[in-house]
Amino acid sequence: TLTDYQGIEIENAAETRVEPVNGNDLYLSADYNVQCYVQQAAEKVLKVKKAKRVSVILMNPQNGEIYALVSLPEYDLNEPFVLTKAYEAEGKNQNDKLNDMWRNPVISDSYEPGSTFKIITATAALEERKVTLQDSFFCPGFKIVEDRKIRCHKTQGHGSETFKQGVMNSCNPVFMEIGARVGAKDMLRYYHKLGLYERTGVDLPGEANSIMHKLDKIGAVELATMSFGQSIQITPLQLMRAVSAGINGGRLVTPHFALEKKNPVTKEITEYEYKEKAGAVSKETSQTLREVLEAVVAEGTGKNGQVEGYRVGGKTATSEKLPRRSGKYISSFLGFAPANHPQILGLVLIDEPQGTYYGGVIAAPVMAEIFQNVLPYLDNL
Numbered sequence: 001t002l003t004d005y006q007g008i009e010i011e012n013a014a015e016t017r018v019e020p021v022n023g024n025d026l027y028l029s030a031d032y033n034v035q036c037y038v039q040q041a042a043e044k045v046l047k048v049k050k051a052k053r054v055s056v057i058l059m060n061p062q063n064g065e066i067y068a069l070v071s072l073p074e075y076d077l078n079e080p081f082v083l084t085k086a087y088e089a090e091g092k093n094q095n096d097k098l099n100d101m102w103r104n105p106v107i108s109d110s111y112e113p114g115s116t117f118k119i120i121t122a123t124a125a126l127e128e129r130k131v132t133l134q135d136s137f138f139c140p141g142f143k144i145v146e147d148r149k150i151r152c153h154k155t156q157g158h159g160s161e162t163f164k165q166g167v168m169n170s171c172n173p174v175f176m177e178i179g180a181r182v183g184a185k186d187m188l189r190y191y192h193k194l195g196l197y198e199r200t201g202v203d204l205p206g207e208a209n210s211i212m213h214k215l216d217k218i219g220a221v222e223l224a225t226m227s228f229g230q231s232i233q234i235t236p237l238q239l240m241r242a243v244s245a246g247i248n249g250g251r252l253v254t255p256h257f258a259l260e261k262k263n264p265v266t267k268e269i270t271e272y273e274y275k276e277k278a279g280a281v282s283k284e285t286s287q288t289l290r291e292v293l294e295a296v297v298a299e300g301t302g303k304n305g306q307v308e309g310y311r312v313g314g315k316t317a318t319s320e321k322l323p324r325r326s327g328k329y330i331s332s333f334l335g336f337a338p339a340n341h342p343q344i345l346g347l348v349l350i351d352e353p354q355g356t357y358y359g360g361v362i363a364a365p366v367m368a369e370i371f372q373n374v375l376p377y378l379d380n381l
């Protein structure tokens, strides 16, 4: 018989028993070997640059399949309540420290992307026909916007340059200018088209969303800083998704890990399906973007991202963390290959590196090292 906590018999409480059944097998896009290559490169740069964190994502920009995701420092999944050294020292309570250790910044944290976001601005300007690769510009080292003098990273200026050279130089005044040509309203329309106002829909928990200016709060200064990736915040995965659409012919894909599940008894396979939205970018603009981003790596600020025997496209970024002038940076490099038909897109983020902090100098070589291993491996799959 079944009784309640006082021992009184419960009437009509026939025992029911549900026999356990084996769960389905889950098949993921994560690739053990690719993950090992990425892990190795990330651990090396974390140590050499004495960085606070290093994150790397590798995915297929054609369909959103994630091949590898690393976020260091890590913890032991078998001992989730044991704080690792990296999270011990901070003056927080135990719960906050554990939450810091458990969180996956690639998915749960937004950041100011800096110059990798210029890809988004370029996409909008090309798509709106507000600029062509041959248009000429002049960078004196700054641009006056209303009452503010906003500097280029090259303070002595880039001088005369075409738009293509402006992208290769990662010249801020060029992007402020084309951002102004597009205008705030249309710029936000492209943010929408490129999925920057929504979560990516990745099949992992705790995904954050972007933090953007409201249209009525965007003056000339805000528009200028947005154009080179400041004063807005997005997650690394939102950036990956938007750039994927930019370079894959305009399809907005859903980043994901789960491919299919298999019933171990019936052997029945169910494939997972993910949302895909075509037409985020035209094929022509996508082609132009691939071309100009290949030039960034071939002869611009992304030179250290080159891999012998492969056509690589990409963009560097060095963003100063808030509050400004704290001397804390996030250095990053976003790269893809082969440049003419991208099969892999990677993002390396080095949070608070010590010493040299330029993305082109410290993050691009990490991506190159990963690509050197991963590209031949994928070719042979």
Ligand SMILES: [Zn+2]
Pocket (backbone or CB within 6 Å): 139, 141, 152, 153, 154, 157, 158, 159, 169, 170, 171, 172, 173, 174
């Ligand atoms: Zn410049």
